[in-house]
Every structure is written in C-alpha cells, then in structure tokens.
Amino acid sequence: MKVEQISIFIENKSGRLAEVTGVLGKTGINIRALSLADTSDFGILRLIVDDSQKALKVLREQRFTVSITEVIGIEVPDSPGGLTSILQLLDQHNVNVEYMYAFAERVGNNAIIIFRFDNVDEAISALSSHGVKILPSERITSI
Amino acid sequence: MIWNDDFETLPREAIESLQLKRLQQTLEKVYATVPFYRDSFTKAGIKPADIKSLNDLQNLPFTLKQDMRDSYPYGLFAAPLEQIVRIHASSGTTGKPTVVGYTRRDIDNWTELMARSFVAAGTNQGDIIHNAYGYGLFTGGLGAHYGAERVGASVIPMSGGNTKKQLMIMQDFGSTVLTCTPSYSLYLAEVAAEEGIDIRKLKLKVGILGAEPWSEKMRQEIEAKLNIKAIDIYGLSEILGPGVGIECIEAQNGLHIWEDHFIPEIINPETGEVLPDGEKGELVITTITKEGIPLIRYRTRDITRLFKEPCICGRTHARIERLSGRSDDMLIIRGVNVFPSQIESVLFNVDGVEPHYQLIVDRDGNLDTLEVQVEVNEQTFSDEIKVLQGLSNKIRKDIKDLLGVTCKIRLVEPKTITRSEGKAKRVIDNRQQES
Numbered sequence: 038m039k040v041e042q043i044s045i046f047i048e049n050k051s052g053r054l055a056e057v058t059g060v061l062g063k064t065g066i067n068i069r070a071l072s073l074a075d076t077s078d079f080g081i082l083r084l085i086v087d088d089s090q091k092a093l094k095v096l097r098e099q100r101f102t103v104s105i106t107e108v109i110g111i112e113v114p115d116s117p118g119g120l121t122s123i124l125q126l127l128d129q130h131n132v133n134v135e136y137m138y139a140f141a142e143r144v145g146n147n148a149i150i151i152f153r154f155d156n157v158d159e160a161i162s163a164l165s166s167h168g169v170k171i172l173p174s175e176r177i178t179s180i
Numbered sequence: 181m182i183w184n185d186d187f188e189t190l191p192r193e194a195i196e197s198l199q200l201k202r203l204q205q206t207l208e209k210v211y212a213t214v215p216f217y218r219d220s221f222t223k224a225g226i227k228p229a230d231i232k233s234l235n236d237l238q239n240l241p242f243t244l245k246q247d248m249r250d251s252y253p254y255g256l257f258a259a260p261l262e263q264i265v266r267i268h269a270s271s272g273t274t275g276k277p278t279v280v281g282y283t284r285r286d287i288d289n290w291t292e293l294m295a296r297s298f299v300a301a302g303t304n305q306g307d308i309i310h311n312a313y314g315y316g317l318f319t320g321g322l323g324a325h326y327g328a329e330r331v332g333a334s335v336i337p338m339s340g341g342n343t344k345k346q347l348m349i350m351q352d353f354g355s356t357v358l359t360c361t362p363s364y365s366l367y368l369a370e371v372a373a374e375e376g377i378d379i380r381k382l383k384l385k386v387g388i389l390g391a392e393p394w395s396e397k398m399r400q401e402i403e404a405k406l407n408i409k410a411i412d413i414y415g416l417s418e419i420l421g422p423g424v425g426i427e428c429i430e431a432q433n434g435l436h437i438w439e440d441h442f443i444p445e446i447i448n449p450e451t452g453e454v455l456p457d458g459e460k461g462e463l464v465i466t467t468i469t470k471e472g473i474p475l476i477r478y479r480t481r482d483i484t485r486l487f488k489e490p491c492i493c494g495r496t497h498a499r500i501e502r503l504s505g506r507s508d509d510m511l512i513i514r515g516v517n518v519f520p521s522q523i524e525s526v527l528f529n530v531d532g533v534e535p536h537y538q539l540i541v542d543r544d545g546n547l548d549t550l551e552v553q554v555e556v557n558e559q560t561f562s563d564e565i566k567v568l569q570g571l572s573n574k575i576r577k578d579i580k581d582l583l584g585v586t587c588k589i590r591l592v593e594p595k596t597i598t599r600s601e602g603k604a605k606r607v608i609d610n611r612q613q614e615s
Contacts, residue, residue, distance in 0.1 A: 044563030046556050048593050074565050078590050079556075081563055102556050102594050106563045135564055153563070 038161055039107040040174040041089035042151070045082045046102040049075070057082060057101065064095045069178055070151055072138035083138070085110075085151060087178045107157050110140070110177045112147040112170035120150070123169060130163035132156050140177075149177070183299035183331070184292070187440050188495045192488070195439050195496065200234055202468035203443060207231055207240075210474050213258045216251060217476060237443065237466065238454045243478045248278040248418060257281050259471050269317045270417045277317070280417055281472035287326070289469055293438050294327020294423040300436065300493070301388050301411040302429035303357045305332035308383075310355035312346060312364060313391070315339040319421025320391055324359045327423060333357070340364065340601040343371045350382055358387045362394040362402060362410070363604035366535055369405040370599075380407035386429070388413050390422055392604060393503045393521050397528030398535055412502055416480055419465050425500060431492050434499030441469045444498060445477070446486045449507055460485050462507060463500060481507040483519075511541055511607065513548045516585045520606040523552060526578045530571070532559035536597045541609040548611065550587040552579070555594050 047053050054073075061068065061084075070085040086092045089105060096103045113119050127134065133155045140149035149172060154160040164171055182188050190198070207228035210217040220241045221227065231237065248256060253276075257264065265284050269277040282290065303309065309328040313320030321339055328335040336353060338346055340360070346368060349355070358365060365387050372379035384406060390413035402410045414435045415422035424442060425435035437444045442465050446455045449462040463480045485501040505519030512518070520539060527533045533554060540551040552575065560571055572589040579587055598605065 042563070044561075046561050046568075046591075046593060048596070076565060076569065079568070079592075081565060081568070083563060100593075100595055102558055102561045104558060104561055104563060 038109055038171050038173060039157060040085060040110055040151070040172075040177050042106045042108045042153070043084045043086060043089055043092050043096070044104050044106055045084070045096060047080045047082050049078055049080060054080075054082065056099075057096070060095055060099050060101075061086065061092060064091065066092050066095070070138065070140045070149075072136070072151075074136065083136075083153075085177060089178075106153060108151050108153045109157065109161060109164075110149055110151050110172040110174075111164065112144060112172060113150050115143060115146055115148045119148070123164070126163060126167055126169070127154075127160060130159060132160045132163060144172070144176075181299050181302070181304060182494060183296040188296060188497065190440070190496055192496060196234055198440055199443050199468060202440075203234070203237065203466065204228065204231060206466075206468050206470075206474050207476070209471075210258050210476060214256060216247065216256055234443070237445070237477070240477050242452065242464065243475050245278060245418065245479070245481070249276055252276045253279040254281070256473050256475075258474050259283050264472055266322075268319045268322075268417055268421065278418055280319075280421075283471040286470055286472045289441060290323060290420055290423060291326040291330050293420070293441060294323055295330040296438065297413060297423045297426040298327055298331045298333065298357075298388070300426050300428045300495070301357075301413070302386055302409065303328075303331065303333060303388070307331075307333040307356045308354055309333045309335045309357045309359060310338055310346070310350055310353075310384075311335055312338045312340055312358065312360035312368075313422070319415070319417045320359075323415070323421035323423060324388070328359075343368060343601070344375065347372050347375060347377055347379075350379075350384070351377065354383045356383050356385050358384055358389075358406075358408070360387070360389065361391045361600070361604065362387075362389040362398055363392065363535075363600055365389055365402050365406060365410070366398075367599045367601070369402075379405070384408050386411060388426075390414060393505050393509065393519075395521050395525045395528065396502065397525050401528065401535055414500070414503070416482075418475060418478060419467060419480070420470070424465070427502075428491060428493035428495060434487065434491075434501055436491070436495050436497045436499050437465075437486075439497045442467055444486055444500065446484070447479075449479075449483075457486050457488055460501075460504075483507055483510075509607070511539070511550075511609070513541065513550050513585050513587075516583060518550070518583055518585055522583060523579060524606075526575065526582055527552075527554060529578065530575055532557065533571075533575070536595075536599075537606070538597050539607045541607065541611055543611045550585060551590055552587050553590045553592050553597060555597055556591045557594050 067087045072083045074081045135153040137152045264281040266282040315321030387408045387410045399410045412427045414425040425437040445464040446461040455461045463482045488498045536555045538553045542549045
C-alpha cells in the first residue's frame with residue numbers, strides 16, 4: 038500500500054530543477070506526481086515516479102542528495118467536502134499530515150491525493166477500516 | 181621511540197643553558213651581518229652583549245612578517261648566497277611571497293628535526309610514507325621527504341593533487357603513513373568512498389597532518405574515517421617549514437617544540453608583553469641554530485599556550501597547545517573575534533554534519549554579515565522542510581551561544597564547497613574589496 042516517494046534537496050539556483058528532471062528524462066523515468074516545497078535558500082522536490090529505485094540510483098550517481106520516503110495514495114471523493122471527511126477521520130486517530138499533494142488525474146469519480154503522515158501505519162489502518170480506498174503502489178506508479 | 185635521545189630528553193637546565201649559548205651566538209651573527217637587525221637593535225638601544233640571560237630576550241624587538249616582505253627577496257639573509265643551497269617561499273596570496281634560504285647545515289638540521297618528528301609520531305624504518313604535501317616552493321613536501329629518508333622509511337613523493345591516483349598508489353604500494361593537510365586527508369576519505377575503496381582497511385596507521393589549524397573534533401573525524409592515529413605537526417616556512425614542533429603519539433597532547441633549535445615565547449598580541457607559561461597568546465619564535473635566515477622574536481600570529489611539564493613520552497621539550505587559530509585567520513564580525521576553528525567545532529557537534537563548510541563575510545550597509553555554508557548529506561537531509569530548518573536553527577543557535585554572533589546558515593548541496601588539495605579555503609571575506 039505504501040508508495041516510495043523520492044525526495045531531492047535542491048539549492049535555489051537557476052536551472053537546478055531542470056537538471057533533476059533532465060537526469061530522469063534521459064534515463065526513461067516518468068514522473069507521476071510532484072510537489073516542490075521551497076524556502077528562500079533551498080527546496081525539496083518530492084516525486085512519485087514509475088521506477089523509484091532506478092531514480093534513486095541515477096540521481097545519486099549525479100550527486101544529488103536523495104532519500105526515499107513512504108507515503109500513501111488515497112482515493113478522495115471528488116465532490117465538495119470529500120477531503121474534509123478524510124482529514125477528520127485522520128484527526129480522530131491522531132495522525133498528522135506532514136504534507137500532501139494531488140495527482141492531476143482522476144480514478145473514476147475520485148481524485149488521488151498523496152499524503153505524508155507522521156504515522157503511516159496508523160493512517161493506513163484507520164483509513165482502511167473506514168472504507169477509504171488506498172491505492173496500491175503499482176496502480177499509482179502506472180497511472 | 182625517540183630519535184635523538186641525547187637532545188630530546190635533556191634536563192631543562194641543560195636545555196636552557198644550551199639555548200642561551202646558541203642565542204648569544206645567533207645575536208652576534210645577525211648583528212654583524214644583517215643591517216635590519218643592526219638597525220632595530222640600535223633603535224631599541226641594545227647590543228648582543230646585553231643579553232646575559234634568557235630573560236633578557238624579551239628586551240629585543242620583534243620581527244614581523246612585514247619585515248620579511250620589506251626585505252624581499254634576500255634582505256634578511258645572514259649567509260652569503262654562495263652558502264645557500266635551497267630557497268623556499270611562502271604562498272604569498274597577497275603581494276610578494278616571503279623568501280627563506282637554507283645553508284647546507286640548515287637543511288641538515290631541518291632533516292634532523294623532521295626525523296625526530298616522524299619517530300615521535302610513531303613511524304620508523306620499514307614504514308612507507310605517502311607524502312602528499314606539495315613539493316615546490318612550499319616547504320611541506322621536501323621537508324617531510326628529507327626527514328622520512330633520514331629515518332630510513334620508504335618515501336613516496338606524491339605531492340598534492342590527482343586524488344584517484346593517490347588512492348591507487350596507497351592501495352598498491354601499501355602506504356603506512358600519510359603526510360598531508362588535515363582537510364586533504366578527509367577529501368581522500370571522501371573520494372575513496374566514492375570509488376568504492378574502504379580506506380579504513382588499507383595499511384595506513386598514522387597521518388602526520390599540518391599546515392592549517394584544525395580542531396580536536398576534526399581529529400576524531402579523521403581518525404574514525406581513515407582508521408589511523410592523526411598526529412598534529414607544526415611548522416611555518418619563515419621559521420623552517422614542517423618540523424618546528426609535533427605531537428608525540430604517546431600523549432597526543434600538545435606539540436613538542438624542539439627547544440635546542442628554537443626559543444618559544446607567548447606574548448599578549450596587543451601589548452607585546454611576555455605572558456607566563458600556560459597563558460594563551462601569540463607564539464613568538466627565535467631561531468638559535470639557523471644560518472641562512474635566523475629570525476629573532478618572530479611573531480608567528482599563531483594563538484596557543486606554552487607548557488613545560490614533563491611528558492609521558494620522556495621528551496623534555498616544552499609543548500604548545502594545539503593551535504586555536506592564526507591571528508591572521510581571525511575575523512572580526514560586528515566587533516566580535518571569530519576564528520573559523522570555533523565554527524568548525526560547533527558544526528562537528530551537530531549530528532551528521534560534515535566538516536565541509538565555508539564562511540562568507542560581507543557588509544550590508546555598515547553591518548558585517550556572516551553566512552555559514554554547510555553541506556547537506558543523506559544523513560542530515562529530510563523530505564520535511566521543518567527538519568532542515570530545525571538543523572539550520574540549531575547550528576545558528578549553537579554559534580550564537582558560543583560566539584555571541586548571529587549568522588545566517590545556508591544549507592548547500594553536497595560537494596559544492598570546493599575541496600582543497602592543500603590548505604582549505606574556509607573564509608571568503610568580501611569586505612576587503614570595498615575598503
């Protein structure tokens with residue numbers, strides 16, 4: 038259920054982002070979803086790709102600072118209040134969202150949102166027991 | 181092991197009477213042959229014959245690096261050029277270098293002191309010495325080379341640079357002793373890791389490291405990463421080159437200064453007065469055997485303490501504490517004295533932070549600014565902004581607590597701070613260009 042997210046440290050220098058995506062593109066790695074968190078000096082690029090281990094390897098070879106983080110992809114009803122119901126459920130189980138970002142595409146009537154939690158396992162059990170759909174990782178990387 | 185038992189274990193009274201005799205000879209010599217000294221002694225109203233005890237030394241005027249520059253190239257030589265067999269010079273990044281000439285006997289003494297130093301560091305015949313100090317005008321390469329040969333070790337004259345080849349030779353030749361700057365030893369470890377070489381498993385057992393100030397924490401890092409004993413060696417080209425002083429491997433606690441060749445003093449750098457043993461100040465050295473370019477009360481600009489308690493190794497020569505910085509390296513940030521080594525010690529105390537850093541000093545209006553650039557690595561990196569900002573905040577707070585200076589921490593990508601093959605460039609001071 039857990040998905041491997043690639044996180045990359047990026048200094049705020051022009052062209053640095055393009056270097057990351059260039060390395061991935063050349064190696065035939067496809068980016069499925071991304072989020073960029075930034076401060077005045079540096080940013081953290083978070084990516085869901087179709088082959089995370091390969092991405093990790095090529096980025097390390099190019100001397101990027103990279104780590105793999107476990108996140109989960111959740112199907113969220115694509116209707117008003119859809120996200121709220123999920124967040125409330127997590128709150129009741131004392132799981133904190135560290136950050137989240139959305140996939141551009143939908144699955145059926147649902148939007149896909151990637152979540153990073155402080156306690157992934159607790160989140161998975163809380164969500165599953167309440168019938169919230171968590172996408173299998175192979176589904177996510179092949180969207 | 182001691183290389184020269186007769187001299188290295190002389191009782192203190194014997195050291196001091198030898199020092200006085202040699203000092204008086206040196207003073208007569210420079211007074212007679214070097215106009216600079218004749219003038220400066222005359223201005224101070226002193227003749228060599230007035231120096232009747234070691235205590236009288238403090239009445240003599242200092243010699244400054246600027247005096248050496250002013251006498252470029254040969255003005256301070258006390259021996260005619262026909263007797264000079266070697267000439268070295270300092271790097272001289274600003275202006276003219278300082279030039280040092282050695283007579284045959286100077287080279288012989290230097291070789292003797294380097295031999296003592298190698299043995300004090302636990303190396304001997306049978307060792308394979310991988311000498312990565314630069315060969316050339318810089319004194320490091322040749323100084324270490326001659327001493328190693330005299331000990332009877334096998335010397336590999338690597339010089340600096342070409343790091344991958346250094347590692348190949350180190351593996352294939354079975355180097356047991358590494359001589360280079362402390363920062364270069366860490367760079368070797370880093371490149372070894374990239375090349376998939378476990379440098380800890382090589383035959384290296386000792387590193388004899390010097391030519392730049394380094395902290396105790398950095399020593400621990402080097403010892404752990406290379407699996408060696410890291411020995412601090414002291415020297416400066418004006419006085420001799422490497423081998424003015426060295427730590428013994430038995431104590432690794434302070435550097436023995438070879439007192440049968442040098443007289444060390446510690447002074448208050450502001451007032452010039454001599455401080456009692458144990459107090460911190462600027463190291464001043466008088467050479468008492470040199471012929472080519474003897475120096476009287478040379479201000480090294482190195483900040484340390486002097487102590488004369490006997491050492492467990494059996495040597496009786498005084499020790500200086502490991503250098504806490506060179507007064508030249510001292511930065512004044514908004515009126516506060518800051519040594520790069522102090523910032524280094526803060527960084528070493530933060531888990532996972534690597535010893536690669538650079539200080540950028542600038543001026544914003546009338547205010548000095550200090551930026552500390554620290555490399556992020558996979559150990560300190562996190563996918564969460566708050567964790568990285570927490571790291572920055574911790575470093576900033578620790579520096580503020582220790583030094584009272586507020587600085588900006590910039591986390592940078594790994595390997596973006598230039599690695600040095602000689603002395604590490606820790607400070608970029610952009611203020612100088614404006615004033």
